[in-house]
Amino acid sequence: VPALATERRFAQRLREHLEEERLSDGRYQLQRLPGGRVALPVLEEKLSQLCLPPEMPCELVRIQGPVPSRAARRRTPAQRLRDELRRLLGASWSEELERDVPHAWQRHGDLVLLSEDSFKAAPWERPGSALWETVAAALGARRVARRGRVMPDGMRTPSVTLLLGQHGWVEHVDNGIRWAGAAGCRWCGEGTALTTWAVFSRYTFDVTKCMFSPGNITEKLRVASLPCSGEVVVDLYAGIGYFTLPFLVHAGAAFVHACEWNSHAVEALHRTLVLNGVRDRCHIHAGDSRQLQLRDVADRVNLGLIPSSEEGWPVACRVLKKDRGGVLHIHYNVETPPALRAERGSPEPQHPTEDGGEETLGARLRPEWQRWAEATATRIQGLLAELHGRPWNTRVLHVEAVKSYAPHVHHLVLDLECRPVLP
Numbered sequence: 001v002p003a004l005a006t007e008r009r010f011a012q013r014l015r016e017h018l019e020e021e022r023l024s025d026g027r028y029q030l031q032r033l034p035g036g037r038v039a040l041p042v043l044e045e046k047l048s049q050l051c052l053p054p055e056m057p058c059e060l061v062r063i064q065g066p067v068p069s070r071a072a073r074r075r076t077p078a079q080r081l082r083d084e085l086r087r088l089l090g091a092s093w094s095e096e097l098e099r100d101v102p103h104a105w106q107r108h109g110d111l112v113l114l115s116e117d118s119f120k121a122a123p124w125e126r127p128g129s130a131l132w133e134t135v136a137a138a139l140g141a142r143r144v145a146r147r148g149r150v151m152p153d154g155m156r157t158p159s160v161t162l163l164l165g166q167h168g169w170v171e172h173v174d175n176g177i178r179w180a181g182a183a184g185c186r187w188c189g190e191g192t193a194l195t196t197w198a199v200f201s202r203y204t205f206d207v208t209k210c211m212f213s214p215g216n217i218t219e220k221l222r223v224a225s226l227p228c229s230g231e232v233v234v235d236l237y238a239g240i241g242y243f244t245l246p247f248l249v250h251a252g253a254a255f256v257h258a259c260e261w262n263s264h265a266v267e268a269l270h271r272t273l274v275l276n277g278v279r280d281r282c283h284i285h286a287g288d289s290r291q292l293q294l295r296d297v298a299d300r301v302n303l304g305l306i307p308s309s310e311e312g313w314p315v316a317c318r319v320l321k322k323d324r325g326g327v328l329h330i331h332y333n334v335e336t337p338p339a340l341r342a343e344r345g346s347p348e349p350q351h352p353t354e355d356g357g358e359e360t361l362g363a364r365l366r367p368e369w370q371r372w373a374e375a376t377a378t379r380i381q382g383l384l385a386e387l388h389g390r391p392w393n394t395r396v397l398h399v400e401a402v403k404s405y406a407p408h409v410h411h412l413v414l415d416l417e418c419r420p421v422l423p
Contacts, residue, residue: 003039108170168208209264224250
């Protein structure tokens with residue numbers, strides 16, 4: 001880092017002059033030098049503008065291993081990013097560019113994933129690769145990528161551009177998350193004993209090929225808490241292992257059949273299972289889960305597809321153990337019409353949205369959610385009777401509100417118990 005070295009008696013006057021001329025580099029502390037001198041860091045891009053009064057004798061030196069100033073240590077990552085970009089662009093910095101700097105991003109190990117609407121202004125093209133190197137350095141990353149719109153290919157394939165780095169493979173660790181459940185809480189059923197643990201799940205995937213949904217963290221935690229010891233689980237829409245992993249690593253499932261038709265997700269799922277040491281307890285069924293040939297194997301089926309998992313309902317009913325049944329976890333996007341809320345005269349409860357918005361959901365079960373759960377239970381009951389040639393009973397165990405998916409639309413999960421009627 002460039003700095004001006006001077007005698008200590010001139011240090012305060014030199015500092016004031018540099019700050020007045022906006023030449024001081026506030027990111028770093030001054031440094032003491034041998035012989036009683038001190039070095040004051042200055043901005044590299046403004047060295048040509050240095051014009052010092054003769055009564056302040058000093059020389060230009062380089063500080064090796066500069067120490068960050070207190071102000072720099074207090075800066076948020078977003079502030080640090082903005083400050084570094086302003087230094088990069090110098091005189092071409094503008095309010096338009098400041099508005100274009102992102103305030104939030106996803107982080108996966110040493111890769112930062114930016115939102116699709118960041119760095120869109122034309123002036124960002126001028127620095128070339130230096131822009132992404134600056135972004136990476138400011139955020140403590142080595143690779144940078146930017147999201148685009150999800151492709152309408154039925155696989156939710158992301159449109160992601162790698163801006164800095166050689167590949168998009170990352171490792172995401174869901175760890176150090178403490179979860180506590182007690183009787184009557186939203187995540188647990190009635191009478192559940194207090195439980196506390198740390199969740200450690202490691203996912204690996206290529207951000208340019210596969211989606212990762214941080215908005216589903218509450219459901220992953222809930223799945224990790226389910227009593228699945230000794231059970232066989234079928235995960236009809238496994239993806240990279242969002243729910244397959246909690247079932248195996250935390251819920252104690254004996255075996256999981258994981259179904260996935262996206263070849264990139266299948267590769268990521270295989271790597272993730274190996275990474276977590278559970279590959280021998282999972283069989284990956286690559287291809288369309290609607291064509292799954294399994295029958296009469298599952299104690300529990302996860303249908304984690306939104307906006308609707310309805311096309312998987314017949315398959316889920318076929319794979320349940322025909323002699324004793326099991327539990328279905330049915331994901332669905334349920335609409336809450338504004339007119340219904342207006343009639344009730346109550347404000348919209350709220351819950352974190354998938355895109356990081358501020359809407360949140362309350363724990364209260366809304367009447368339209370209850371109606372959807374009961375209608376689904378009736379549909380499943382009919383499917384089971386038709387497929388197995390005997391009557392079945394279904395019972396709503398729980399309705400979980402995962403997140404607000406869109407205005408007036410909520411991602412719900414129905415826990416549905418399905419049992420054959422004994423002769």
